[in-house]
Amino acid sequence: MSLIELKHVVGGYGGAPILNGVDIAIEQSDIGVIVGPNGAGKSTTLKAIFGLLKVTGGTITFAGEEITNSLPDRLVPRGLSFVPQEKNVFTSMSVEENLEMGAFTRRDDFSDTMAWVYQMFPVLKEKRRQPAGELSGGQRQMVAMGRALMSKPKLLMLDEPSAGLSPRYVIEIFETIVRVNTEGVGILMVEQNARQALAFASRGFVLANGQNRFTGTGPELIADPEVARSFLGG
Amino acid sequence: MTELIFFINQVVISGVVLGSIYALGAIGITLIFGILRFAHFAHGDMMTMGAFIAFLLALAAAALGIVTPVPTGFLVLPIAMVIAAVLALGIDKGFYAPLRARGAKPVTLLIASIGVTLMIQGLIRLFFGAGTYSFFENEPKEIIRIDTSAIGSTRPLVFTEPQLLMVIVTIAAVVALHLFLTRSRLGKAMRAMADNADLAQVSGINTALVVRVTWIIAGALACAAGTMLALDVTLKPDLAFNIVLPIFAAAIVGGLGQAYGAIAGGFLIGFAETLAVFNWTMVLRPLNAVLPEWLQLPSTLALVPTEYKLTVAFVILVVTLLVRPTGIFKGAST
Amino acid sequence: MIRRSLTLFFGLFVLILAVGWALGAPFTSSRLVEAAAYALIAMGLNIQWGYGGLFNFGIMGFMMLGGFAVTFISYPVNAQFWAGDGPWMLGRALIAFGAGALLVITARQSKKLGISGGWHVAVTVLAWFIAYCLYRSQLDPAAAYIESAAGGGWVGGLGAHPVLGWLFGGVLAAGVAFIVGKICLGLRTDYLAIATIGISEIIRALIKNMDWLTRGTLTVSPIPWPVPQPQAYQAAGNDLATSLILARGGFLVLVLLVLAIAFFLIQRAYGGPWGRMMRAIRDNHVSAASMGKNVTARQLEIFVFGSVLMGIGGAILVSFVQIQDPSSYQPINHTFLIWVMVIVGGAGNNWGALLGAVLIYFIWMISEPLARSIFDVVSAWSTNVGWGPIPEIESRSAQMRVFVLGLVISISLRFAPKGLLPETIRREA
Numbered sequence: 001m002s003l004i005e006l007k008h009v010v011g012g013y014g015g016a017p018i019l020n021g022v023d024i025a026i027e028q029s030d031i032g033v034i035v036g037p038n039g040a041g042k043s044t045t046l047k048a049i050f051g052l053l054k055v056t057g058g059t060i061t062f063a064g065e066e067i068t069n070s071l072p073d074r075l076v077p078r079g080l081s082f083v084p085q086e087k088n089v090f091t092s093m094s095v096e097e098n099l100e101m102g103a104f105t106r107r108d109d110f111s112d113t114m115a116w117v118y119q120m121f122p123v124l125k126e127k128r129r130q131p132a133g134e135l136s137g138g139q140r141q142m143v144a145m146g147r148a149l150m151s152k153p154k155l156l157m158l159d160e161p162s163a164g165l166s167p168r169y170v171i172e173i174f175e176t177i178v179r180v181n182t183e184g185v186g187i188l189m190v191e192q193n194a195r196q197a198l199a200f201a202s203r204g205f206v207l208a209n210g211q212n213r214f215t216g217t218g219p220e221l222i223a224d225p226e227v228a229r230s231f232l233g234g
Numbered sequence: 235m236t237e238l239i240f241f242i243n244q245v246v247i248s249g250v251v252l253g254s255i256y257a258l259g260a261i262g263i264t265l266i267f268g269i270l271r272f273a274h275f276a277h278g279d280m281m282t283m284g285a286f287i288a289f290l291l292a293l294a295a296a297a298l299g300i301v302t303p304v305p306t307g308f309l310v311l312p313i314a315m316v317i318a319a320v321l322a323l324g325i326d327k328g329f330y331a332p333l334r335a336r337g338a339k340p341v342t343l344l345i346a347s348i349g350v351t352l353m354i355q356g357l358i359r360l361f362f363g364a365g366t367y368s369f370f371e372n373e374p375k376e377i378i379r380i381d382t383s384a385i386g387s388t389r390p391l392v393f394t395e396p397q398l399l400m401v402i403v404t405i406a407a408v409v410a411l412h413l414f415l416t417r418s419r420l421g422k423a424m425r426a427m428a429d430n431a432d433l434a435q436v437s438g439i440n441t442a443l444v445v446r447v448t449w450i451i452a453g454a455l456a457c458a459a460g461t462m463l464a465l466d467v468t469l470k471p472d473l474a475f476n477i478v479l480p481i482f483a484a485a486i487v488g489g490l491g492q493a494y495g496a497i498a499g500g501f502l503i504g505f506a507e508t509l510a511v512f513n514w515t516m517v518l519r520p521l522n523a524v525l526p527e528w529l530q531l532p533s534t535l536a537l538v539p540t541e542y543k544l545t546v547a548f549v550i551l552v553v554t555l556l557v558r559p560t561g562i563f564k565g566a567s568t
Numbered sequence: 569m570i571r572r573s574l575t576l577f578f579g580l581f582v583l584i585l586a587v588g589w590a591l592g593a594p595f596t597s598s599r600l601v602e603a604a605a606y607a608l609i610a611m612g613l614n615i616q617w618g619y620g621g622l623f624n625f626g627i628m629g630f631m632m633l634g635g636f637a638v639t640f641i642s643y644p645v646n647a648q649f650w651a652g653d654g655p656w657m658l659g660r661a662l663i664a665f666g667a668g669a670l671l672v673i674t675a676r677q678s679k680k681l682g683i684s685g686g687w688h689v690a691v692t693v694l695a696w697f698i699a700y701c702l703y704r705s706q707l708d709p710a711a712a713y714i715e716s717a718a719g720g721g722w723v724g725g726l727g728a729h730p731v732l733g734w735l736f737g738g739v740l741a742a743g744v745a746f747i748v749g750k751i752c753l754g755l756r757t758d759y760l761a762i763a764t765i766g767i768s769e770i771i772r773a774l775i776k777n778m779d780w781l782t783r784g785t786l787t788v789s790p791i792p793w794p795v796p797q798p799q800a801y802q803a804a805g806n807d808l809a810t811s812l813i814l815a816r817g818g819f820l821v822l823v824l825l826v827l828a829i830a831f832f833l834i835q836r837a838y839g840g841p842w843g844r845m846m847r848a849i850r851d852n853h854v855s856a857a858s859m860g861k862n863v864t865a866r867q868l869e870i871f872v873f874g875s876v877l878m879g880i881g882g883a884i885l886v887s888f889v890q891i892q893d894p895s896s897y898q899p900i901n902h903t904f905l906i907w908v909m910v911i912v913g914g915a916g917n918n919w920g921a922l923l924g925a926v927l928i929y930f931i932w933m934i935s936e937p938l939a940r941s942i943f944d945v946v947s948a949w950s951t952n953v954g955w956g957p958i959p960e961i962e963s964r965s966a967q968m969r970v971f972v973l974g975l976v977i978s979i980s981l982r983f984a985p986k987g988l989l990p991e992t993i994r995r996e997a
Binding site for chain 3 (some may be wrong): 338341357475551
Binding site (some may be wrong): 050052071072073075076077082084087088089090091092093097100101102104105147151 | 422423425426429430433434435437
């Protein structure tokens with residue numbers, strides 16, 4: 001049984017549905033990457049999992065339980081975490097407070113988790129008293145990921161983690177994601193840098209018009225001539 | 235020296251007292267704005283409501299024969315604050331929460347707060363009529379005089395016991411609020427939600443809980459502010475209605491959503507008002523001995539006549555909006 | 569939609585008849601005149617809020633300006649004032665005001681002389697301060713003199729026709745609205761709400777305390793009517809009730825005429841390109857601005873137009889009750905009452921504003937006698953069971969209507985957020 005499984009999910013923001021039957025299945029050991037053209041419903045899929053929009057058809061199960069249309073304050077304690085693409089740090093709060101907010105749903109001692117996050121992002125430990133709004137774009141992305149990891153998730157969802165970062169940081173962020181995965185956290189992410197992301201994806205999903213077009217491992221999809229021509233720019 | 239002491243009595247003491255009241259009111263406004271994104275116009279009436287709750291409790295305490303060295307109004311204040319907090323929660327549940335659930339725009343909530351204003355006003359007047367009441371009908375308002383002849387003044391430093399207690403209560407409330415916002419899990423969650431509500435939700439923060447805590451704090455502080463105002467002046471049904479403008483001015487000057495800004499703004503407006511209506515001739519009179527005949531000071535030399543005190547808060551508000559709309563502490567601008 | 573309107577207006581008509589039957593025709597005819605004036609004011613707010621999305625919490629201030637205007641224009645001339653030194657002293661105050669204004673304008677231009685940064689701010693602030701002191705130094709003695717017996721007590725009126733006073737009320741409100749709008753429009757809606765509350769409180773403070781100009785809390789009465797008064801009909805041999813109804817009927821016709829003209833003009837303007845543009849701006853500032861519409865200028869127009877109606881309405885009310893009493897103005901009875909009218913009636917729909925105004929005004933007026941009779945019943949019951957009567961029924965029932973008003977708006981927002989007659993979305997072909 002998969003860690004998370006979407007079966008024919010349909011949903012949108014009230015008007016015409018944006019998702020017209022999306023199927024996704026991921027294990028905890030996987031790095032899943034969703035790619036596709038603009039407006040294909042990539043980010044919408046993540047938001048649908050996280051209860052941020054109304055799912056009108058299909059089911060979403062996580063760790064064996066149905067979570068369709070559950071709200072974040074139920075999902076986070078179950079082991080699901082989400083890093084939005086924009087505005088993903090509390091700018092007026094210090095780095096450490098940002099991390100604490102990620103652990104809001106935990107009532108146990110989370111100092112070891114914080115140590116783990118600091119070990120993963122040493123630069124954050126240096127700047128832990130600084131307001132997150134004063135950090136650079138790459139460092140903010142680290143704060144955002146650190147915040148999401150503080151709840152000790154089984155699955156971390158990232159919405160275009162490399163957007164707006166310089167090439168050097170893009171590689172660094174991807175390396176971090178792989179490292180998080182090797183520490184036992186499943187990854188499901190949306191990426192514009194499709195070719196680069198699929199290269200390390202164990203599961204790849206190509207969406208178009210709110211539906212699955214191709215599914216396979218990342219390298220398989222890169223090798224598929226049709227995928228390459230239509231979705232990866234040749 | 236006599237003039238200096240007079241200045242302290244007239245300006246510093248009343249400025250501090252007025253500033254304390256404004257600050258406590260403005261904190262509520264700013265917190266509600268930060269969390270729920272609407273201007274809560276019923277806040278003045280929540281203050282009046284709190285003052286009447288404290289008044290009823292004080293009457294009950296007097297009827298039970300409870301006598302303490304502290305004025306009864308302060309003795310019952312903690313209980314009154316608890317009741318006011320519960321009522322604030324009830325008001326939210328009854329009138330604002332259903333609109334939020336429907337996804338109403340902030341302006342709709344603003345209009346709803348007018349409805350709440352009217353209902354609170356109506357109920358208070360229904361039960362208490364239009365008359366004025368005083369907390370000090372059965373006990374004296376103690377006046378503290380400190381002899382200042384040692385520094386060469388003929389006047390003593392004068393303030394009342396309630397004024398002293400008010401400053402203490404305000405300091406206690408501000409320190410407690412500061413500790414809550416910076417140390418506690420819920421307080422940090424409140425700051426997080428004011429900073430970025432969407433991300434707070436995504437982080438799993440129980441936003442409904444934060445909203446409840448906001449109303450509890452706002453309601454309790456409004457009760458304290460209203461009771462203090464009633465203790466300083468008198469208690470009447472439209473006690474705090476005219477205070478809506480200064481407390482909004484304080485919250486905006488401090489930057490909407492910024493609790494510390496609201497405190498600073500409250501004291502700024504409080505001092506500005508007191509300074510503006512202060513009769514400077516009283517302090518500058520010694521100059522008359524040096525000044526030539528034609529430049530003698532008039533008997534009243536105030537920047538603004540007392541009747542137009544409200545103009546001060548308004549001018550500060552407008553200047554802030556024009557020069558720095560996000561306030562001196564850079565609050566939420568959207 | 570039309571059917572719904574007809575049903576609702578018919579219901580309103582029945583309500584008015586019922587009130588007339590229960591409380592008498594003279595009472596009802598008075599309330600109708602007032603309701604018509606309130607309808608004019610509600611239409612003003614409907615333009616501002618319903619069409620323009622502008623939050624005006626300062627309606628009371630504009631109504632007071634109207635009241636002052638009609639008093640000033642139509643009250644008989646105070647000969648004693650004009651005979652004394654008062655006019656000359658006021659003229660000097662006016663000159664001081666002009667000089668001060670000139671000084672401030674010069675200071676603001678001082679950038680061109682190479683004064684910049686902190687110095688510019690300092691010069692501007694200093695200019696404001698000097699101008700203020702200059703004006704006060706001339707005005708204060710003038711005010712003191714006029715208020716003394718020698719000065720005539722107050723300025724008095726001009727003795728002109730009251731309808732001119734109504735128009736002047738509109739002009740005065742327009743002037744103030746222009747200044748307020750210049751400063752505050754373009755800010756967020758809730759800031760505008762707070763700023764307008766401030767303006768209206770300041771106008772109230774001014775009218776209440778400028779005794780030399782308005783007689784302040786001493787009140788001015790009787791203010792003449794634009795139509796024959798009941799006494800005139802009585803002198804012609806009618807009995808009291810008939811003369812009251814005839815006179816008030818005459819007044820009502822005049823007010824309805826004003827209302828009809830305003831209504832016709834607004835409907836025409838709103839149906840045309842101007843109205844389309846206003847809707848576009850209200851619904852989406854940003855896209856309207858990007859299409860090259862001057863959003864702030866249009867909003868200023870709408871704010872001024874709406875305020876004109878409020879000024880005229882305020883003037884009509886004062887004319888009708890014949891007394892200008894600044895202490896009778898309360899934000900609850902004026903500003904918020906009108907908000908309830910527009911919200912309940914249906915913001916953005918003039919028929920809705922009209923319906924809401926008359927309906928809410930009648931609810932407002934009858935909830936007092938209604939509350940009193942309920943209190944009487946409860947009081948009789950509580951006396952029976954030995955708890956004693958309810959004290960001060962009179963003043964309590966007067967306050968009951970405030971609560972009723974709050975309840976009405978809360979219920980309306982909850983269950984009919986678009987009002988009884990919602991805005992009709994026209995599909996442009």
